[in-house]
Amino acid sequence: xxxxxxLSNALSxxxxxxxxxxxxxxxxxxxxxxxxxxREINLSSRVLGGQGAGVHxxxxxxxVDQVVLADRRLADASLGSSSTHAGFLHRIENVIGEPGxxxxxxxxxxxxxxxxxxxxxxxxxxxxxxxxxxxxxGLTDHINIISREIQSQRTQxxxxxxxxxxxxxxxxxxxxxxxxxxxxxxxxxxxxxxxMDQRQQLVDxxxxxxxxxxxxxxxxxxxxFTTGGAILLDGRAAEIGFTSVGMITEDMNLMxxxxxxxxxxxxxxxxxxxxxxxxxxxxxxxxxxxxxAVTAQDNLDSFARDLVERFQSPSVDTTLGVLDAxxxxxxxxxxxxANEAGLSTRLSVNALIDPLAGGDVWRLxxxxxxxxxxxxxxxxxxxxxxxxxxTTQVPVSGSITNATRSSSGLASDFxxxxxxxxxxxxxxxxxxxxxxxxxxxxxxxxxxxxDYEMQQLLMVEQSFAANARVMQTVDELIQxxxxx
Numbered sequence: 001x002x003x004x005x006x007l008s009n010a011l012s013x014x015x016x017x018x019x020x021x022x023x024x025x026x027x028x029x030x031x032x033x034x035x036x037x038x039r040e041i042n043l044s045s046r047v048l049g050g051q052g053a054g055v056h057x058x059x060x061x062x063x064v065d066q067v068v069l070a071d072r073r074l075a076d077a078s079l080g081s082s083s084t085h086a087g088f089l090h091r092i093e094n095v096i097g098e099p100g101x102x103x104x105x106x107x108x109x110x111x112x113x114x115x116x117x118x119x120x121x122x123x124x125x126x127x128x129x130x131x132x133x134x135x136x137x138g139l140t141d142h143i144n145i146i147s148r149e150i151q152s153q154r155t156q157x158x159x160x161x162x163x164x165x166x167x168x169x170x171x172x173x174x175x176x177x178x179x180x181x182x183x184x185x186x187x188x189x190x191x192x193x194x195x196m197d198q199r200q201q202l203v204d205x206x207x208x209x210x211x212x213x214x215x216x217x218x219x220x221x222x223x224x225f226t227t228g229g230a231i232l233l234d235g236r237a238a239e240i241g242f243t244s245v246g247m248i249t250e251d252m253n254l255m256x257x258x259x260x261x262x263x264x265x266x267x268x269x270x271x272x273x274x275x276x277x278x279x280x281x282x283x284x285x286x287x288x289x290x291x292x293a294v295t296a297q298d299n300l301d302s303f304a305r306d307l308v309e310r311f312q313s314p315s316v317d318t319t320l321g322v323l324d325a326x327x328x329x330x331x332x333x334x335x336x337x338a339n340e341a342g343l344s345t346r347l348s349v350n351a352l353i354d355p356l357a358g359g360d361v362w363r364l365x366x367x368x369x370x371x372x373x374x375x376x377x378x379x380x381x382x383x384x385x386x387x388x389x390x391t392t393q394v395p396v397s398g399s400i401t402n403a404t405r406s407s408s409g410l411a412s413d414f415x416x417x418x419x420x421x422x423x424x425x426x427x428x429x430x431x432x433x434x435x436x437x438x439x440x441x442x443x444x445x446x447x448x449x450x451d452y453e454m455q456q457l458l459m460v461e462q463s464f465a466a467n468a469r470v471m472q473t474v475d476e477l478i479q480x481x482x483x484x
C-alpha cells in the first residue's frame with residue numbers, strides 16, 4: 001500500500017469516526033426526548049480499482065420499533081376515551097352529591113321529608129311551614145343546577161370537539177408537509193432522521209384523539225388510517241369538518257340537525273361509538289354530548305316528573321283541580337306529560353305558597369286551592385304530602401329503574417347509575433394507563449441505551465486514535481525520506 005493510499009484510508013476513517021461520535025452524542029443527549037429515534041451510522045468498505053480505499057459512510061438509520069409504537073398509540077387513544085368519559089361522569093356525580101353529604105340531592109329530599117313531619121306535628125307553626133318552603137325551594141334549585149351542569153358539560157364537549165378537530169386538521173397538514181420534505185431530502189441523499197422525529201411527535205400528539213395506524217410509503221413517507229378505516233392522510237391530508245354552537249339546550253340534538261356532526265372531505269361520517277373514527281377522545285366527546293349527557297338529562301327529567309306528579313294529584317290535596325299545579329310546578333304551571341324534556345331545568349315551587357311571590361305559606365296546611373285559612377290544627381294535608389314523597393311507585397319514564405321506588409330511592413338509583421358508569425370508566429383508565437406505561441417502557445428499552453452508547457463512544461475514540469496514529473506514522477515516514 002502506498003503512503004498516499006494509507007493517508008486516504010486514515011482520513012476516511014477519521015471522517016467516519018467523527019460522524020459516529022456525532023451520532024452517539026446525539027443519541028445520549030436525546031435519550032429521554034419523546035419521539036426521538038435512536039440513530040445508527042451505516043459504514044461500508046470503499047474499493048477503488050480492486051483495492052481497499054478506506055471507509056464509506058452510507059448514511060444514518062433511524063431505529064424505531066414500529067410495532068410497539070403502533071400499539072402504544074392505540075393505548076393512548078383508549079386512555080383518551082376513558083378519561084373523557086370519567087371526567088364527565090365524575091363532574092355530574094359531584095354536582096348530584098353523595099348521600100349523607102350536606103346539600104346533596106338525597107340530603108335535600110331527606111330534609112324536605114323531615115320538614116313535612118315537623119310541620120305536621122305543629123301545623124299551626126308558621127316557622128315550620130316556612131321550613132317546608134325553604135326545603136322545597138332548595139330541592140328545586142339543586143335539580144335546576146344539576147340540569148344546567150349537564151347542559152354545560154354538553155356545551156364544553158361541543159367546544160372541545162371543535163378544538164380537537166382544529167388540532168387534527170393542522171397536525172395533518174404539517175405531517176403532509178413533512179412527508180414532502182422527507183421525500184425531497186431522501187431523493188437528495190440527505191439525512192431525514194430529525195424530520196422523522198418531528199413527524200412522530202405530531203402523530204403521537206393526535207393519537208389520543210383518534211386511534212390510527214401509520215403505514216410506510218416510498219422514500220420515508222407515511223400514510224395515516226384510523227382503526228375504523230378512515231383515510232386521514234395518504235399523499236394529501238384529509239379535511240375534517242365540524243361546526244360548534246355557542247350554547248346547548250335540552251332540545252338540541254344531532255338527529256334534529258341542531259348540533260353538528262363530523263365530515264371527512266365533505267362527507268358525513270358516523271360519530272357513534274362504532275364509527276370510523278371511534279376509540280379516542282374525539283368520539284368520546286361525541287358520546288358525552290349526544291349519549292351520556294342526553295341519558296343523564298332524560299333520567300333527571302324523569303325524576304323531576306316523578307316528583308311533580310306525586311304532589312299534583314287531587315287525591316293528595318283535595319283543593320286542587322284536575323289541571324292545577326301542586327307544590328312543584330313546570331315553570332309555575334301545571335305539568336303536561338307531553339312536555340317532559342327539560343322539566344328539571346324549569347322545575348320550580350308553586351308561587352301560591354311563597355310569600356315573596358305573593359303567596360301564602362299557610363296553603364301548605366290548608367290546600368293550594370283554598371280560598372281562606374282553615375283549622376290551624378289540621379295536619380291532614382301535611383301528612384298527605386309526607387306520604388306522597390315516601391310512597392313507592394314505578395317511574396313512568398326514563399331508564400333509571402323499572403322497580404317501585406320512593407322519591408329518595410329514585411334519586412339514589414339515579415346517582416348509582418352515574419357512579420357505576422364513572423367507576424367503569426376509571427377501571428378502563430387504570431387498564432389503559434398500565435398498558436401505555438408498559439408499552440412506553442418497551443419503547444424506551446428499544447430506544448437509546450446510554451450504557452451501550454458510552455461503549456460505542458469508547459470504540460469510536462479508539463478508532464479515531466488508530467487512524468490518527470496511521471497519519472502520524474505516514475508523516476514520520478515522509479519526514480524521514482525528506483531528511484535523506
